[in-house]
Amino acid sequence: MYIKEQGIDELRLREQKLMWKFYEKIKEIPDIRIYGDFAQKDRAAVAALNLGDEDSGTVSDYLAQEHGIYTRSGGHCAPLMHEALKTAGQGAVRFSFSPFNREEDVDRAVKA
Numbered sequence: 001m002y003i004k005e006q007g008i009d010e011l012r013l014r015e016q017k018l019m020w021k022f023y024e025k026i027k028e029i030p031d032i033r034i035y036g037d038f039a040q041k042d043r044a045a046v047a048a049l050n051l052g053d054e055d056s057g058t059v060s061d062y063l064a065q066e067h068g069i070y071t072r073s074g075g076h077c078a079p080l081m082h083e084a085l086k087t088a089g090q091g092a093v094r095f096s097f098s099p100f101n102r103e104e105d106v107d108r109a110v111k112a
Helices: 002-006 008-026 056-067 079-085 103-111
Strands: 032-035 046-051 072-074 092-096
Touching: 002 008, 008 032, 008 046, 008 103, 046 056, 056 072, 056 092, 056 103
Parallel strands: none
Antiparallel strands: 032 046, 046 092, 072 092
16 A cells, blocks of 8 residues: 555655665765666665675674664675675675665764
8 A cells, every 4th residue: 555655666766865865975985885886877775885894794783783774784695796796705784775764864874
């Protein structure tokens, strides 16, 4: 019912707007490596990154425990992708945005 009321295109646009706001802010943070093709404007509302050489699990745990920000870390069932990115040992921290996230959530994640 919710999806029909909101409209799937509107929900997708809301997610993408949040992801783009996040991307525009984190790309300026020193020592952040962002993975993916951000040249495509119409893309999934996810962003995968690493903070320097920090283990992705350590970063993800810190975000959850200290800031209540829940991400997915590790290999994301994609070992060949991580081999190609040279992140097989480190993994990556994945942020996924939903229509239930708010712009304040993005700001908080960037600050954390």
